[in-house]
Amino acid sequence: MLSGERRAEVCQAGEVQLDVGGVAKHFGGVRAVETISLAVNRGEILSIIGPNGAGKTSFLNMVSGFYRPDRGTIRFEEREIAGMRPSKIAALGIARTFQNIALFGGMTVLDNIMLGRHVRMKSGVLSSFLYWGFAQREEIAHRARVEEVISFLDLEDLRKEQTSALAFGLRKKVELARALALDPKLLLLDEPMGGMNQEEKEDMARSILEVNEEWGTTIILIEHDMAVVMDISERVVVFDHGRKIAEGSPAAVARDAEVIRAYLGTARSREGLAA
């Protein structure tokens, strides 16, 4: 597959897009992230796995600016972003979805996705008041891009539905659409398949791969479903107790003794389960 080759090329080139150096985050006595360093290459799909409380979501929260790390640096495309306002980080091209969906319930699917275009649009209060002219032209131009995302994710029939009225799987999809509308260079997905049935999971996995192939978007993914992780990621990192304990290809990580102990269970306990 051609795009597969292209991806391999990108990885070989090994251009680091996101470079996290020794970040830490403590909440009082709770050490959510002890110390983590991680380099993410442009255009790769990287999965973060680990037991509950390993610091996966806290890590994403630091990258997207929701938490300010106590220590360490986060460089995105040669720019220090640790401690920057989340809205500014979004404007640099980092989009994310949430573990427990954070859509704007009072708005239609279309408006939710249009909000993803917010940082790419310019009209302010005055041009919004006047509307006819600049604001209208801008709305129409960005609507066209939003429609591309809508048809990419097959959301055409839901455009004018209120998101609060949608089923769980669809809301996850709309949230992905909103993140994609930002035209992100880096996409952070926090359990995009949590709570989905098998069919929805496959659908989502396909979407993630397509996003990556078509737009070359770098994707960092937190996921618990091992089958999905092994299938779609190029690299897997494993967190435990706020530390990175392993990193490598899916196959290598699955064989790693430390990972098996921390996450998959020790050999003995697995035998015990089998017996």
Place this chain on the structure above:
Amino acid sequence: MFGSETGVFKTSYAADMALYPLPVARRTMAFLALFFLFAVPLLFSVYAVTILNLVLIAVVGALGLNILVGYTGQVSVGHAAFMSVGAYTAANLIARLHAPFWIAIPAGGGMAALVGAFFGIPSLRIKGLYLAIATLAAQFIIEWTINHVTWISGGVDASIQVSPPVVFGMALETQRQLYFFLLFFAALAVTATLNLVRSRVGRALVAVRDQDIAAEIIGINTFRYKLAAFAISSFYAGVAGVLYTYYLGIANYEQFGISVSIDYLAMIIIGGLGSVLGSIFGAAFITILPEATRLFLKHFGGMFLSHGAILNLIPNIRLILFGSLIIFFLIVEPEGLNRLWRNIRNYFRIWPFTT
């Protein structure tokens, strides 16, 4: 008005995003324009026009409060105070510098926007009831300041006479003349609000209301937009304050007390939070209600009560009606009059496929 969307096919994004996408809606707007421009001034009594003028002013104020409370989700009980900022700014400009209306109105709105944005700063840290208390402080601080700083209030009784607005060389002295003036600004406010809420800034405000954390993460500077909401809302309040000052011919702080702030909250709750049409319904409803009760009691109260008792009763009945209506709407139809209207309209929207 009522119209079926069946058979209306939009072929461009511009058509899909139009303010009035349906032909029937455009016809309705044309009808309303004719009604308000010709029928009202020709057919309505002076008394009715006077009441309608109050409604038009209330529409401007209610739209402003709805942008803040309904669209952005920031509670404010200081709306009347921001109106008084606009009123006194304009009154001073008019009385001292003989400023024309096209300076007095934007200046009043602008000053109110500045003060509003300042008192909106607590909203960056606090929400809900706590914010309500903070804006309550704004209400009292502004009221006190205007009342005690004679440089602003113009003397011991804190009222400033203003001359009527002059439009194209004509001073608008009567209520009928003022009607067109107020109608223009009310229509302007409605159009501007409709435009605001369907474009980038409006969407961002609703995003702040629905999920402020998610809003920040997708690139909306919630800090800036919360302050912008306070500023925009107070701008409307300031303009409404100036218009009210023109209406009365005098700026007086007693017209902008806490009870007026509560009235405006009642308007948007009863009309419908987060709805332009709801703001208009609510403004009309709350403004006409006391007049309607007064008229009703005057004509039918005599059957049960003496004349004196009725005069005593009127202000109390008004308060009782107010309270019970707010409770009624909160329980039965939290989305207000606008929701009732939408239910009817939606029935006709997909006609003839309505079930």
